[in-house]
Amino acid sequence: MSSHASSVTGATRFSLRSGIILALAAFCFATLVFAATPSSSTLNPVNGSSATWAGGGIAGATTDETTCVDGTDCDVYTITLTGSPANYKGLVLAISISHQVKLNDYDLYVHKGGLTGPVIASSTAGIPETSEAVVIDPTVSGTGVYTVHVVDSNVAPGDPYSGVASITTPPADSPAHGTAPTYANYQSPPGLGDSSGEPSIGANFNSGRIMTQAVFDTLQVTFNTNTSPATATWLLKDGPNTSITTLDPILFTDSQTGRTVVSQLFGTTSLSSFTDNDGETYTVSQGGGIASGVDHETVGGGPFRLCTADQLLVTPAPCAQLAVRGPLTQYPHAVYYASQDIGDAEMALSQDGGLTYEEAHPMYTLVDCGGLHGHIKVSSSGIVYVPNKGCGSTQGLIVSMDNGLTFTVQPVTGSSPNSSDPSIGIGSKGRVYFGYVASDGHPHITVSDDQGRSWHGDLDVGVPFSIRNTVFPEVVAGDNDRASFFFLGTPSAGDGTGADTGTPFNGVWHGYIATTYNGGKTWFTVDATPNDPVQLGVICTQGTTCPNGTRNLLDFNDLTADKAGRVFAAYTDGCITAACIARGNNATASHTRLDNDQATKATIIRQSTGQGLFKSQDATPLRP
Amino acid sequence: MQRTVIPALLLLTVAPLAVAKQPALRIVGLHLGMSHAQAQSRLKEIGQFKSEDEGQQVWILSHDQRYQYAIVGFDRSRHLRYITVLARPEGKPVSYSDLGDLASATRSGGPGNLRYTWKARDDIGGFEYLVIAKGKNNRYLDRYAVKRLGVESETEDRDN
Numbered sequence: 001m002s003s004h005a006s007s008v009t010g011a012t013r014f015s016l017r018s019g020i021i022l023a024l025a026a027f028c029f030a031t032l033v034f035a036a037t038p039s040s041s042t043l044n045p046v047n048g049s050s051a052t053w054a055g056g057g058i059a060g061a062t063t064d065e066t067t068c069v070d071g072t073d074c075d076v077y078t079i080t081l082t083g084s085p086a087n088y089k090g091l092v093l094a095i096s097i098s099h100q101v102k103l104n105d106y107d108l109y110v111h112k113g114g115l116t117g118p119v120i121a122s123s124t125a126g127i128p129e130t131s132e133a134v135v136i137d138p139t140v141s142g143t144g145v146y147t148v149h150v151v152d153s154n155v156a157p158g159d160p161y162s163g164v165a166s167i168t169t170p171p172a173d174s175p176a177h178g179t180a181p182t183y184a185n186y187q188s189p190p191g192l193g194d195s196s197g198e199p200s201i202g203a204n205f206n207s208g209r210i211m212t213q214a215v216f217d218t219l220q221v222t223f224n225t226n227t228s229p230a231t232a233t234w235l236l237k238d239g240p241n242t243s244i245t246t247l248d249p250i251l252f253t254d255s256q257t258g259r260t261v262v263s264q265l266f267g268t269t270s271l272s273s274f275t276d277n278d279g280e281t282y283t284v285s286q287g288g289g290i291a292s293g294v295d296h297e298t299v300g301g302g303p304f305r306l307c308t309a310d311q312l313l314v315t316p317a318p319c320a321q322l323a324v325r326g327p328l329t330q331y332p333h334a335v336y337y338a339s340q341d342i343g344d345a346e347m348a349l350s351q352d353g354g355l356t357y358e359e360a361h362p363m364y365t366l367v368d369c370g371g372l373h374g375h376i377k378v379s380s381s382g383i384v385y386v387p388n389k390g391c392g393s394t395q396g397l398i399v400s401m402d403n404g405l406t407f408t409v410q411p412v413t414g415s416s417p418n419s420s421d422p423s424i425g426i427g428s429k430g431r432v433y434f435g436y437v438a439s440d441g442h443p444h445i446t447v448s449d450d451q452g453r454s455w456h457g458d459l460d461v462g463v464p465f466s467i468r469n470t471v472f473p474e475v476v477a478g479d480n481d482r483a484s485f486f487f488l489g490t491p492s493a494g495d496g497t498g499a500d501t502g503t504p505f506n507g508v509w510h511g512y513i514a515t516t517y518n519g520g521k522t523w524f525t526v527d528a529t530p531n532d533p534v535q536l537g538v539i540c541t542q543g544t545t546c547p548n549g550t551r552n553l554l555d556f557n558d559l560t561a562d563k564a565g566r567v568f569a570a571y572t573d574g575c576i577t578a579a580c581i582a583r584g585n586n587a588t589a590s591h592t593r594l595d596n597d598q599a600t601k602a603t604i605i606r607q608s609t610g611q612g613l614f615k616s617q618d619a620t621p622l623r624p
Numbered sequence: 625m626q627r628t629v630i631p632a633l634l635l636l637t638v639a640p641l642a643v644a645k646q647p648a649l650r651i652v653g654l655h656l657g658m659s660h661a662q663a664q665s666r667l668k669e670i671g672q673f674k675s676e677d678e679g680q681q682v683w684i685l686s687h688d689q690r691y692q693y694a695i696v697g698f699d700r701s702r703h704l705r706y707i708t709v710l711a712r713p714e715g716k717p718v719s720y721s722d723l724g725d726l727a728s729a730t731r732s733g734g735p736g737n738l739r740y741t742w743k744a745r746d747d748i749g750g751f752e753y754l755v756i757a758k759g760k761n762n763r764y765l766d767r768y769a770v771k772r773l774g775v776e777s778e779t780e781d782r783d784n
Contacts, residue, residue: 342756342769343680343695343708359733362758365710365767366695370677390677405736543678 035071036150036163040078043167045087045138050166053077055097055150059157060310063381064430065109065119065149066401066451069310074151076115079165081143088138092170095121096133097150099161105153106161107429108132109449115147118454124429124480124519126615127154135171153429180524181515181610184624185532185603186221186232187573193217193234193602197554200375201570201604202253202260205563209278211237211260212558212570213251214602218262220278221604229608229624237279241271250375252299253560257333261299261354263288270297270337274354286356288337288348296555298386300376301335301354305383305403325403328352334378336404338363338386340371347376347386349404363398363407364388373398374421375556379430383451387424387434390417395436397424397452410452412436415444419497419541420470421556425477425484433483433520435473441496443470443487443512447520461514461523462489469496469507471539474559476567478613481519486559486569486605487512488534492591500538500550504592508584509535511557511571511605528569528605533584535574537593552598565612566622569605576601647724647742647755649770651707652685652694656772657749660702667694685709689716691768699775708769717764720757736760743773751775 041051060073068074081093097108107124111117120141123132136146150161188196199214210221220237223230239262253260260279263272273282288297304326307319327333331353337360338347346360363373369391377385384400388409395415399408412422412434422436432448434455446458462470467489477483490496492507511534514525539553540546557571575584576599583589608624649656653666667673671683671694680697692712699705711718720726720740729740742755752773759766 342697342706342771343682344767359737359739361737362767365693365708366675366677366680366682367693367710371680372678 036077055161077148093136098131101159102128109149111147119449183528188602196602199570200251201558203562206258239273297339302378387422425475427477427480429480435475466491482613485514505538536596565614567607573601706771
């Protein structure tokens with residue numbers, strides 16, 4: 001026994017020694033060949049203090065910063081700012097990298113402190129590009145160590161980058177450049193989508209069709225682009241078990257695979273089906289996988305989080321754990337179902353495309369966040385996100401980095417709780433755009449480049465229209481720097497989202513879409529329903545405690561983009577008669593709930609002109 | 625006579641052991657069906673109010689060695705619909721088998737995400753209820769809930 005134990009120990013020692021030698025060799029090789037040269041610098045609070053470095057010969061392809069391996073397809077450069085933040089008044093830290101080949105794509109992230117510190121600035125433009133640059137204000141971010149992380153988004157060997165960091169004067173503020181998008185509204189034909197609260201919408205990149213669902217109706221919408229403006233054909237394509245009864249309807253389309261999952265909450269389970277041909281045929285599925293979820297279900301999906309070949313070499317054990325929760329069938333993507341009950345919220349993973357689900361895993365309890373949550377979104381690298389309107393004193397983002405096994409609740413710093421569920425859009429390289437209604441009723445959006453650990457660029461995008469009450473924030477992103485934010489808003493002050501028990505709220509609600517093409521620095525906000533109000537009077541967001549006639553729109557809308565990056569919003573129109581619309585367009589008329597139609601008509605906003613959410617499609621301008 | 629009495633006594637002693645232990649519908653002195661006022665009174669005795677969301681309340685349990693939080697929800701007639709308690713980290717562990725006979729429970733999930741569910745009936749109140757215990761550990765629970773069946777929550781959605 002002793003000998004055996006000794007033998008094992010000896011083998012372990014040999015293995016450890018060999019491993020250490022190999023690791024050291026690999027480290028030296030990486031350091032010699034791949035590291036930035038020099039690897040660090042110190043800058044002083046003087047205009048003109050600067051440093052340059054040469055990037056390592058890194059090359060490769062990554063999905064986002066979380067999937068790179070330092071020394072292989074990303075590297076690190078450290079900058080130390082001396083002095084105190086006050087010494088940098090009137091100065092900024094400018095960091096840029098450049099390279100030669102336009103078809104290579106480097107990205108630049110700057111962390112405060114080490115690599116685990118918050119990402120306080122990033123530049124992640126896509127091909128074609130030969131440079132990335134950020135500007136940091138040390139009076140806000142502080143002095144000390146900054147870590148520059150240069151990531152190969154898609155870089156072929158032989159095109160090393162060079163970096164420059166300098167203390168300089170701030171650049172002039174640049175207003176939103178380009179042209180604001182325009183939009184057109186398409187109402188569902190009579191007899192279809194007439195009872196259509198809380199719609200979901202999805203775009204099938206393979207067929208080009210739009211799928212939408214609200215209450216009982218699942219609708220397939222085809223836009224005929226041979227004419228301009230395009231015409232829409234709406235067809236009823238109900239799933240076999242999703243038009244029988246409804247508590248909470250939800251539709252999710254995986255744009256890449258073209259699969260649409262439709263689901264109806266049904267007591268303590270859900271009735272669900274999926275289709276791979278836009279509703280022509282369906283497969284009935286197990287449903288949600290949670291035995292006790294009774295409210296506010298959501299379905300989402302996207303790529304599994306799996307290791308790259310480089311990550312597998314460096315961290316085999318966690319990679320193996322991720323792989324266990326990878327695909328079990330030919331269907332390549334994950335589908336997730338989440339709901340709430342008895343004081344907690346849970347999520348279940350489907351590894352077979354939504355046919356069956358595992359036992360749900362707890363996401364959070366009411367101790368952490370409010371019970372109800374927004375809708376699931378999955379990043380291109382497989383990170384799962386669920387937004388929540390109230391986690392303590394802020395809104396929150398629930399994050400899973402392991403295919404829905406464990407979850408972290410990240411506070412959205414700078415935000416404040418509200419009664420509308422927030423929404424997120426995720427850029428192609430992982431940037432999270434969090435759209436929410438602040439406690440003062442204004443529509444805000446804020447950005448995170450580190451999976452919700454830190455937030456920056458919070459803006460009130462309702463300012464151009466003096467929006468004072470907002471409901472149903474919905475966000476979609478395309479390229480990392482491009483996103484759209486849809487919401488219903490009114491400039492009328494007062495309690496526009498309450499129970500309307502006192503003097504009736506007087507307000508005209510429109511659908512607005514704010515769009516950024518520069519990573520959230522500036523936004524174009526457009527009234528997408530300029531001549532046709534969505535609702536007159538209150539939009540109550542207090543759930544079932546809302547009085548009759550105040551909650552006809554139910555709880556949310558939805559937003560998506562097609563393969564060209566064209567934005568589509570699904571909303572419920574509560575004001576559809578000529579008389580209601582005329583009152584809404586008459587500034588001196590009464591605009592209370594008594595003047596509203598209380599209708600629930602399915603309507604889609606389609607982007608007509610302007611740039612879409614994918615830069616690669618800019619060469620083909622959108623036509624109405 | 626004595627020969628018949630002894631086996632009968634033995635049977636009386638053993639019989640209760642043979643019957644599956646039905647999990648209780650009461651946790652920390654709260655029981656399903658109690659009124660809102662009764663529940664508030666009991667909760668104030670055992671803890672401090674923390675927060676409320678959609679009519680559901682979170683209470684911090686002050687002195688319970690097993691549980692740190694209690695979460696309660698009510699039905700439309702303002703009677704206690706569910707009680708969930710969360711285990712206290714480093715507190716006195718509660719095993720799944722403390723709640724009821726595991727053989728009569730439905731076991732689901734697996735290592736790291738285990739769940740036992742009992743369906744039971746309260747003959748006095750005349751209603752059915754679920755007892756759900758969940759945890760990462762194979763022996764000890766992280767959370768434990770009792771939930772009355774057949775009633776809607778105070779704020780349950782009705783979107784049709």
